[in-house]
Amino acid sequence: MPAVHVNPTRQELTRLKNRLRTSVRGHKLLKDKRDELMKQFLEVVRENRALRAKVEAALMQAHGSFTVASALMSTEMLQQSLLYPKQSVELTMSFQNVMSVNVPKYHFKTRDAQPGDVYPYGFAATSGALDDAVDALSGVFQDMLRLAEMEKTSQLLAEEIEKTRRRVNALEYVKIPQMEEAIKYISMKLDENERSATIRLMKVKDMLLKEAIEDRRAEDARAARAFGASGEAPQEV
């Protein structure tokens, strides 16, 4: 018996066969999609890991300089120095379609960007360590943006791969075998019905024949009896 109940009719059989064909095709397409996504994902994730290691190292260095700066300067002074930034960042976003997954691409513009002029404070009252820290941060910022892009992309791709993988597996191990079983069940049932119909016809034919033979015999016997009673030769009809 199939796991799902189906009506063993010819119409149902045709419907199931069509569905099976679609499922097999869908399964193949989804499998291709999964493989391609996986390829893209592994590339992104490799770069992501390298970039993250780089960014973390650079940030630690910047934090180190900051710690030195905050030891040399008072907290208020430090905050005041950084309070009003010289440059500002504008970020625009566009989307790139990777195998039907929309992944962000960041483009940023720094306003008032003159390279080497990111320090929003005068040099007289601040420590040199602060310069180092700000310098390190502005150096790593480009990579941080790239990291954000990579990391978001890998997260979105991971989600899509997971979904696609589930679909592929569901089709491969559940839906397609189920349909195949149902088709087999229906065709067996239909064949069985056909055979039983043939047998029934043969039986009916036998019964009719037997009846006819018996009728004939009864007629013959009646004729023989009539002939015996009259004692004459039967008249020609």
Added chain:
Amino acid sequence: MSNETYRIAVLGDQDSVLGFQALGLDVYPAETVEEARPILHRLARENTAIVYLTEALASGMEAEIARYKDALTPAIILIPGKSGSLGIGMANVKKSVERAVGADIL
């Protein structure tokens, strides 16, 4: 959509985020997870494309981060705070590989 400008926010403890102010990013100091949580949600509603979050805060905000993981914006990116890297950022990369492939193959 592409003409709209987005903002980049940095969320973390005062000492860790101060430097980013010089770069012209939006800085939101928050010392505790309780402080950071509403700020993160507010940033997500307003058009912030990237939120840099210190790992120290992130360790207490798993649920919030997971919520935005599959959304296009904001991208929540973990950065080490002044106390050093806790390895959460790397662990997350690993986790996304596991999620996609089913096993850590790198």
